[in-house]
Amino acid sequence: MARQRKTYSPEFKQEAASLVLDQGYSVPEASRSLDVGETAIRRWVDQLKAERDGVTPKGKALTPEQQRIQELEKQVNRLEREKSILKKATALLMSDELNQSR
Numbered sequence: 001m002a003r004q005r006k007t008y009s010p011e012f013k014q015e016a017a018s019l020v021l022d023q024g025y026s027v028p029e030a031s032r033s034l035d036v037g038e039t040a041i042r043r044w045v046d047q048l049k050a051e052r053d054g055v056t057p058k059g060k061a062l063t064p065e066q067q068r069i070q071e072l073e074k075q076v077n078r079l080e081r082e083k084s085i086l087k088k089a090t091a092l093l094m095s096d097e098l099n100q101s102r
Contacts, residue, residue, distance in 0.1 A: 006036075014063060016030060017047070017048035017062065019034075021048060027041050048062050056069050056073070
């Protein structure tokens with residue numbers, strides 16, 4: 001039978017990384033106390049450090065600020081796509097009007 005992969009919330013990951021960064025736990029200590037692999041803890045610590053330095057992660061953000069940045073970036077991308085569609089539609093309508101007026 002295949003092992004079920006565990007999933008953790010961004011809040012849990014942030015708290016786990018915070019144990020190492022803010023509360024002085026070592027990675028092995030945090031790993032044992034939370035029953036999570038050391039590799040996962042190290043990844044979360046590295047991600048939290050990067051987020052605190054202002055780097056927006058590729059995956060799910062841990063900090064609320066970076067989560068908000070990701071939401072806003074998605075919104076900007078959507079609005080840019082909509083703007084592009086509207087520009088193309090306007091150009092198409094304008095060319096149709098020119099062709100009909102001739």
